Amino acid sequence: MKIATWNVNSLKVRLLQVLQWLKDNPVDILCLQETKLTDEKFPLTEIEAAGYQAVFTGQKTYNGVAILAKETASDIVRNNPLFPDEQQRIVAATFGKIRIVCAYVPNGQSVGSDKYRYKIEWLRALRNWLEEEKKKYPYLALLGDYNIAPEDRDVYDPVAWAGNVLVSELERVAFRALLDIGLVDAFRLFEQPEKSYSWWDYRQLAFPRNRGLRLDHILLSGKLAFLCSACTIDRQPRKWKQPSDHTPVIAELDL
């Protein structure tokens, strides 16, 4: 089976691209972030017509997450039960034996800001929740926009970015804390091209210059990592007209 994640930066604007991408890449599960839609505006009809079911939680203007899947979801959870949050950033569901957690980690704005503290607290609560979830669901995958470049090799210019939000030490510690509970970065299970990124700024021709960051990740529990046969970033949709600034990340599981 194939699972994927894509921050679409408005599902309203990107719906046709999502449907086209699913036609080209008929993955079993696609996690979306930044849908920016309230639930009553979610384009369920169009998605179902494409052969997918969906679970989602959204709000106006900001955030919003969804899981599109060919199979029916069970045990749906919206947001982290350990972290009361008005912002809709997490949806989780079970498909067969696999537990999917779709997350849109806060951006953090700038190091030391209120939003940065919120990001760190949010990540700590995510870790604490998933530590328990992993015991309940040994086949667990955490997919999403983490808004963290875990290592310098995930940054086009690590010197210029040093200490900045998205790469700061505290954020990287929070990322490694997710690895510490037994999750594995699927992308790094395999040899990868150098300068592999999943996000490029819209400005200053960042994409053609490949000035990007790897912010979107698929973390797998040990049992799933053992079954993972590939993990790739699909740069193609970033070349399309009116693209999202993020591109999809895909993992293949022998499941």
Add this chain to the structure above:
DNA sequence: ATGGCGGACATCGTCCGA
């Protein structure tokens, strides 16, 4: 040092993202 691009909005300037 600033703004740059793109999306959304009790829009037409401003906030936010990364």
